[in-house]
Amino acid sequence: MLTIESLADSLSEYLPHDQIAKVKRAYYYAEQAHDGQRRKSGEPYVTHPLAVSDILANIRMDCDGLAAALLHDVIEDTGIPREALSDQFGEQVALLVDGVSKLTHLEFNDQLEKQAHNFQKMAMAMADDIRVIMVKLADRLHNMRTLDAMPAHKKRRIAKETLDIYAPIANRLGMYNVRLALESLAFQAYYPMRANMLERAINKKYGQRQKAMEKLETYLQSELRSEYFEVEVSIREKHLYSIYKKMEKKRRSLEEIMDVVGVRIVTDKHDTCYRILGVIHTLFKPIEGRFKDYIAVPKSNGYQSLHTTVMGTNGLPMEVQIRTNEMDTVANNGIAAHWSYKASGQSIAANHDRATKWVKSLIEIQEKARNPMEFVDNVKSDLFPDEVYVFTPKGKIIELPSGATAVDFAYGVHTEVGNSCISCRVNRRLAPLSTQLESGQTVEIITAKTAQPNVAWLSFAITGKARTNIRHYLKGKQRENAISIGYRLLTRSLNAFKTTIEELTDEQINLVLKHYEIETFDDLLESIGKGRYVGYVVARELFPNYDEEELVTPKSFKVNGSEGMLISYAKCCSPIPGDPIVGFVQVEKGIVIHHEQCPNIQDHLQSPERFIRMTWGKEIEEELNVSLIVSYVNQRGAVADIAASISDTDFQVSDLKIIERGRISRLRLNVTISSRVGLADVMRRVKAVRCVDKVSRETVVSR
The missing domain is CATH 3.30.460.10 (Beta Polymerase, domain 2)
Known part of the structure; x- marks a missing residue:
């Protein structure tokens, strides 16, 4: 049976007498504090912190870490304040105990949210002192060894959490023996039949x-x-x-x-x-x-x-x-x-530095994450790494998880490199940013001052650092775009009242901010840009006594394709430059542009305050998709001839699908174009193919 004396004997192999005395004093303090408390198994509670300390003694934890392990439940379970521990055992021990205590489970309605929140707290505690997580891992290991005393549903929950969070952390910190023990016990508890059969x-x-x-x-x-x-x-x-x-x-x-x-x-x-x-x-x-x-x-x-x-x-x-x-x-x-x-030697010191660096990277991810769930999602790839090792042009090694792409590499080099990358060279050959990297490759990132992260990167970036920084940038950019669009929408609405934003008084602005319970005018503009509030309705609040008969018809809203992510084009009717268009203000999506004849918006015309007259700007910076329906005589090589008819142009075929087979077949051709002139050119080229009978634009009107 484990006792404080047997623990002290094992500690004598590597700790001096005065430090062993401090550990023994921590044990007697914990024994008194937990007096009368028992575990589910019926044993005195103090046997648990003693066992945790023994686990840490086997990996030669230092004196303060062992004292903290013995006292780790004192603040949480006995009501003894942190200050009392600081007076008795020093500030270092008190900080460690406080760090472990902060990892106590909170009550959440959702189990995943609870688990995410606890992992986020664990990362924060690790940042203060890495020994906190070591005490927590030893605590979890002893709890797993005594799991039989728990009811079945709790056994499964604790075992699943161990496999999902604690074992991967032990692995990430290189603690093979602890990870092995946690996985074996959790596997037996969570999948008892599978474990026994195997x-x-x-x-x-x-x-x-x-x-x-x-x-x-x-x-x-x-x-x-x-x-x-x-x-x-x-x-x-x-x-x-x-x-x-x-x-x-x-x-x-x-x-x-x-x-x-x-x-x-x-x-x-x-x-x-x-x-x-x-x-x-x-x-x-x-x-x-x-x-x-x-x-x-x-x-x-x-x-x-x-x-x-x-x-x-x-x-x-x-x-x-x-x-x-x-x-x-x-x-x-x-x-x-x-x-x-x-x-x-150097390898052990380097291992400590590596772990500390990883913990610091968790802090950077946590600071930019919006909530615990996003935080956990972003660090999953860092917890389950199958590494690839790639080189910078100067020969520096960058470690990345298996499946990492050039974007992950760019952020691995530096956040600013990631934010401004436009392309890359893999082994001196140009390659897209979505290229999955393999060990031994040399990767060079090509950057541009005007470049910025793209939302599409989230579909192939896998490292926590890359995903967090992309989301953080896009969140800031979305606010910037929303404020800009909100400013234009409110300006347009105020034109009807024969005034401008600059002419508004502080009193008017404060009244409308109070009405919408918003702190700043920029927040109000952002809400208008994101469709939460309608520009015309806000303008009406600013001029509640204005005579309706004096209102001027507001000017149309010009779109040139450079407004950012809060102006989008409806997929149902795929409007292109030159089409008559109307904008529908949709909550959190900003302005969604539809073809004027799109049947999907006819039902919404009953709320005209959410509709905006739109016109195309002179210079359209954006290329848009349009669908063509091609009827053709079904003969050998017909589809290839149709695709080839536009392959030597600047237009790009994004999809080609046969929708009806027969003597006269029909296919849908999706083409990326920038104007009606371009569309006419594409249709003329396709119509010139000998087997083609008819070419028409697929619009919502014909659906």
Whole structure:
């Protein structure tokens, strides 16, 4: 049974006497504070913080971290104030306990929102002191070990949260042993039937492997030591959850998962790792394309090792990992290794810096996220990384998750580079920003001062930093556009009252702001631009006593295609420059432009205050889609001839679809154009194709 004395004995291996005394004092303080409290299992409550401290002692947590672990529930469960802990144990311990206490669950109606909010709080606490999350991970690990005392529905909820949040964080911080334990316990609790069936299947298929594994271990140890290498060889079976995830992700049966056994070789020096690799490739045939050098290019969580997959003596693939003692410590404990070896080598210090850098990136994402759900959505890719490593033109390595694109790379270099990128070169060849990157590529980002993020980037950007910055920029740009459009709409409405915005008095503005319960005039203009309030109605509020008979018909609203995201074109009628158009003010969408004859707006004409007379500006900067219906004689090569008729022009075919087959067939051709003149040219070219019988524009009037 674990006691404070047995904990103190294990601490004596690495802590001085005075620090052990402080840890013991924290235990007795917690014991008194939790007096009378019991866990669901019936044990005295203090056994929980004691067990949490023991978990942290195994990874050699420092004195303050251990004291905080013993006291982590005192503020939350006993009512003892933070100041009392500061007086007794110092400000560092009090800050840590307070940080862990702030991670207490809040009550939310929605479970996902609750989970997101808690993860957001966890990130904030990590930013203050990384030890906060280490205490929380140890707390969760002990709770998982004693989960049987909980009711079934709570077991599943806690297990799911562990798989979704806590295990990925442990992985991101490089704490392999903690992650492994969390995943195994959570898998058993959340999928008990699957876990038991898989375990039985593995035992049935590979149960007789133990002797073969021992024989292989002895053979490798002997061969390597005969080459005068100082090594420790261990052979293990992959843990249950990783086999399950591989089966699920790759949609394979257990029979198809061949590398169930892994060999780990730990040695003394970097260069010895590469020499051992040569011996392994001499003893066993390496499998092509299955070698990874994480020593030269470490994973984002600091993990370093050589990985190679070879064909074993039994004809099955076998993964071999080769690393130094220091790398093994980092691989098992991740950031916790920083406390294990205070005077340690560069890789352990670098791992701590890497984790701190990741936490700081979380803070940047959190500051720009609108809510906890968006925050969690943006960091998911950072929590589940399958890394690719790409190079800048100067040779700097940028780590990105698998599936990352050139846009993610641009934001990985710097936020301003991301915000101003227009294209890229991958291995010196021009490529679109949506290009998915592969390890080893050299990527150069091409920027322009006038460039700005595009909403379409969100469909292929996957890193939290990229998505957060794109959304943040677009949110600011949308407000800017909304204020500009709101200004134009209100100006247009005020023309009817023979006045302008500049002529409004402070008293008028304050009265209308009070009426709409809005703080600033810019906020009012933004609301008008986004369609929340109608310009004419706001103008009426500004001049409540104005004689209706004196109103002047407001001027039409000119559109030139450069207004931004709050002027859009209805897909139902696809208006193009030159068409008679009308604008419908729609909440949160701004102005949606329709063809004047569009039947979809006829029903809304009963609320004319939301309609605006629109005209096209002289210079249209935007290209728009228009659909053509082409009737043609169905003969060999007809569709290719129709498409070729406009392939040598500046017009772009965005879609081509056959909608009716027969002797006379019909197809829908979507073309991007900028004017009615361009449309006439396209229709003339298509009509000139010999097999074409008729070309007409598909409009809502004909639907």
